Structure formats: C-alpha cells, structure tokens
Amino acid sequence: MSNTTAIAPPNVVGATKEPAWVRWLLCSIALTFLTLFLFVPLVSVFFEAFKKGVDVYLAAITEPDAISAIWLTLTAAIIAVPLNLVFGVSAAWAIAKFDFRGKSILLTLIDLPFSVSPVIAGLIFVLVFGLQGWFGQWLSDHDLKVIFAMPGIVLATIFVTFPFVARELIPLMQAQGQEQEEAARVLGASGFQTFMKVTLPNVKWALLYGVILCNARAMGEFGAVSVVSGHIRGQTNTLPLHIEILYNEYQMAASFAVASLLASLALVTLVLKYVVERRVRRELAQANEVGVPA
Numbered sequence: 001m002s003n004t005t006a007i008a009p010p011n012v013v014g015a016t017k018e019p020a021w022v023r024w025l026l027c028s029i030a031l032t033f034l035t036l037f038l039f040v041p042l043v044s045v046f047f048e049a050f051k052k053g054v055d056v057y058l059a060a061i062t063e064p065d066a067i068s069a070i071w072l073t074l075t076a077a078i079i080a081v082p083l084n085l086v087f088g089v090s091a092a093w094a095i096a097k098f099d100f101r102g103k104s105i106l107l108t109l110i111d112l113p114f115s116v117s118p119v120i121a122g123l124i125f126v127l128v129f130g131l132q133g134w135f136g137q138w139l140s141d142h143d144l145k146v147i148f149a150m151p152g153i154v155l156a157t158i159f160v161t162f163p164f165v166a167r168e169l170i171p172l173m174q175a176q177g178q179e180q181e182e183a184a185r186v187l188g189a190s191g192f193q194t195f196m197k198v199t200l201p202n203v204k205w206a207l208l209y210g211v212i213l214c215n216a217r218a219m220g221e222f223g224a225v226s227v228v229s230g231h232i233r234g235q236t237n238t239l240p241l242h243i244e245i246l247y248n249e250y251q252m253a254a255s256f257a258v259a260s261l262l263a264s265l266a267l268v269t270l271v272l273k274y275v276v277e278r279r280v281r282r283e284l285a286q287a288n289e290v291g292v293p294a
Helices: 020-049 054-062 064-097 103-110 118-129 136-141 150-161 163-176 179-186 191-220 223-229 239-248 252-289
Strands: none
Touching: 020 252, 054 064, 054 252, 064 103, 064 150, 064 163, 064 191, 064 239, 064 252, 103 163, 118 150, 118 223, 150 191, 150 223, 163 191, 179 191, 191 252, 223 239, 239 252
C-alpha cells in the first residue's frame, strides 16, 4: 500500500496580473489626471459661480438674455433629439435587420459628424442657406430665414448629434440577430407589431442611453451653432454662446453662473449615463449568453 502525496499546483501569474506597485502607479496616474483636468475645473466653476453670493448668481441666470439663451437651447434640443431618435431607430433597424446595397455607405455617412469639424458643418449650412448661398435668393424671395435664426440653429444641432442614437442601437441589434423578428412574422405579426412588441423592448435601454448622449451634446454644442447663429444677443444665442459673450465682456461671475447650469446638466447626464450603461451591458451579456453572434 503506497501513500500518495498531493502536490499543490505552482502559483501561476496570469498574463494580465501585474505587481501591486504597478497597479497602484497606474491608478495614481489616472486619478491625478482626472483630478487636474476634470474635478478641479468642475469645482472651480461652481466656486466662481457662487463667489459673489447667491443674489448675484440668481441675477445672472434670470436676466432676460440668459432666459432667452436657456429657452433657445431647450427648444433646439426638444426639436433635434426626437428627430434624431426617429432617424437613429430607422437607420439602426435597417442596418441591423436587413441586407441591402449601400449599407456600408450608410454606416459611413452616419459617422460623418464625428470626422467633420462642427465649424465646417456650420459653414456648409451658411453656403447652402445663407443670403449668398445656393438657396439664399429663393429663401429671401419667400421671406424665409434659416441662417442667423432658429431653423439654422436646429439644423446645425441635428447634424452634430444624429449619430448618437444610431450608434448605440446598431451593435445591440446586430448582437440580438433576427431570429425573434422572424418568429414573430411567422406567427402572423405585422412589421409594426414586430417592431413594437419584439424589437423595441429589446433595445429600450440602449435607446435611452443614446437619447441621453444626444441631448447632452445638443445642449452643449458650440462650434456649428456659433457659425449659423450670428450671435444676436437675446435672440440667437444658446447657453454656450451666451457664456462666451459674458466671458469676453469680463462679466466673470455671470459667465460662471451660467456655466454652472451646463455643468449641472453634465453631472445629471453622467449619472443617467452610468445607470443606463449598466443596463446596456447587462443586455449585451444576455445576448452573448444565448450564443447569438455579434
């Protein structure tokens, strides 16, 4: 009878397991970067906004030009976000669920605002709809105004924000495949019923995530809106443009007060983004568990 001695396996260091000092160094670098370039500027905005007291702060954000900028920013977002929602859902559904000629071209065009400077986009709208542009004379003859007016601001906002919803939905729809939609059609559901009962519930959190990002970009857009707005105080200035004017006029307290509104929006967006992002990751994990190819 022989005694068998169990041999403990040797300690194996994983390929991605680094010494503790390396992990601490990397974390320290990341935290230092975030502190210097994110937390300190954010705290400074609120500190400068309330530096001269609450009365000065409230006066800055309630004066007529600030109220006009707030309403214009909200109006542009209220118009642009639903339109981008419709476009994003339609484009994602077409790209993920159907095969057609020109799909790669459509994908490339969706990414166009990411590669084109917003200032260039604004100049393109001026070239097309400006007084000396392609449709400028026709618009003038019919007493229609696009550039230096609300329509131009909305068009610029739509252009810079339309990829967000589509780009959030396309990967998830592709990961989920077409089996559920095909089963619904076999059971007699119409295309609209299939979309409402099968497709939309499966992507609702990704859709909300895309809308949140789209709305945040719409309210914070500066470059394209700056070109097409004309900087008419109290009429075509959005919140970012109003902040620029106040800063250039050395009204520091007022400029930081209005900037704190956008900073607050960014913080709310960050919280919503975190909550929705967790649900999106959960849905992607569930799609991968059932063995659906991405």
